[in-house]
Amino acid sequence: MSEREQQPQGPDEGAPANPAPRPASTGASAATGAEAPLVELSDVSKYYGNVKALEGVSLEVRAGEISCVLGDNGAGKSTLIKIISGLHQHDAGTFRIDVQTARLGSPREALDRGIATVYQDLAVVPLMPVWRNFFLGSEPTKGRGPLRRLDTATMRETTRTELRRMGIDLRDVDQPIGTISGGERQCVAIARAVYFGAKVLVLDEPTAALGVKQSGVVLKYVAAARDAGLGVVLITHNPHHAYLVGDRFVLLKRGAMAGSHAKAEITLDELTRQMAGGSELEELSHELARASTPTPRPGRPTAE
């Protein structure tokens, strides 16, 4: 981990020619350090009518790295995800995938370009078995013509082995996915994205609804995806989780970028302070302190 922190470069200097020499965590990702960002947003803005949902946000995602996007509710995190995953199009700025400028028309297009998004609601169908969920939308078939059918044996077996490879040991891939725990479901969604050849994995608040232990499990799989050579965008409002795994951090506040740091440049305390609103928090604590001793209203009779 100490080696990871030696990253001299700022996150959004737009200088892909001189990336940080980073240690390869696995043999597979040895060459990735010298490559251009997989996804790069510079000065991207999005307007809904007269509402500025996002303005001037820059972010880059590199293979084998985790870029964290932090922000409070309404900071524009969801809008950012929607642009990267193809649900919405940006109105200004540039969005590059593999150095080429891009504009994604649909989630399918994003998937085809190697960008997989795991949403907060996990995009799973609770009543369907785990294996059907795993392959949903990309089901393998065998046979041809009217006999073209799902290759159910392969689907079951692949689901089982892929989950095991990620270290997830499910009891039964035939159980409805709604019956497994939230952390397991998150892991299935991540394993699915990895299996289908995602190069960039966008995770929307993967630990938001989880307990401490389950969050740890999920973060472990996020790190596993990184080690497999994927570029990860981790959206969260928890700076502690972000700092554990992140390589660079982008802070959003009210639709604008409030900060962008590489891990070496910032401490957890500073990140937490910025995330919590810094001076705003001090102001709030001041207000709360005053509110804790309510002044009796004038004119109201006090019972003695």
Next chain:
Amino acid sequence: MSGSLARPTTPADPPEQDERLLHRSTLRRLLGRPELGAVVGAVAVFVFFSVVADSFLQLSSLSTVLYASSTIGIMAVPVALLMIGGEFDLSTGVAVTTSALVSSMFSYQMTANVWVGVGVSLLTSLAIGFFNGVVLVRMGLPSFIITLATFLMLTGMNLGFTKLISGKVSTKTIGDMEGFESARKVFASQHTIGDVNIKVTIVWWLALVALATWILLRTRAGNWVFAAGGNAHAARAVGVPVARTKIALYMGTGFGAWMLGQHLLFSFDTVQSGEGVGNELLYIIAAVIGGCLMTGGYGSAIGAAVGALIFGMTNKGIVYAQWDADWFKYFLGAMLLLATLLNAWVRKRAEASK
């Protein structure tokens, strides 16, 4: 189990066995099926009428029961698929009549071979389904409202056009027209095997059940139907063409309406334009008794078929028991309530048995 600690650690367990899984008995497996409630109900109804009605167990009664079931079942299957896909169709009952009317009146007015009318009717029925589906996915309105509107419009058009064209509420006979006999063979013939009369609709019904089951469980489209009904948002996010799936499902009900409509027409040779109102609920009831979840994402075609069978047995059983036929609706209501309660209970058990 005491030996589990001393067990030598094998690097890879055999894939299909997991030590945390208790042996899942066949019974447990059956409990997880959506049809179970309906099958239990069907057995109960069968035993009940076998006891109270002497003639119920005769082979001829059986074929009558199967025929009654098939006239509901042919529509219940596509309606069940649609419900698994998360939508409703209230226009199916009158759409059947529309299909028969179009077929009959087109042939008569154009003095064409009746097969031309049958073809035009197929296109019309599919178009009605297509219309329902497109309005649904484009407008995003609840299917209840959209198909209720279609239901009312079709009801009015059935009566209005028939009166306008033939001057009466029923169509003119097409029994003497070219192609009528061959069309009757396909849509309304009966074959005697031994002492039993098998109407061709029973064959159509079973074929539809088999086809729908194949689609649901063994094709990509089937996976998409479950996903579209279970969580349309999630399905869309992983690239499932939800809109196309739903439109196709509505066209499926159009196909069912066409098939049943042609049967009605060729069983006789005229069509009453006011028929069909209320039947849409029977199809939905059959699907729900068969284990389809009202909210979508769960159910089966076989279940819907068993639901239709329960309908047929109750409908004819009351006649064989020589009761007042007015009791039929009461039985149907009670059956619906019991089946739904049983289904809910079974599903809870099945999901708890993870």
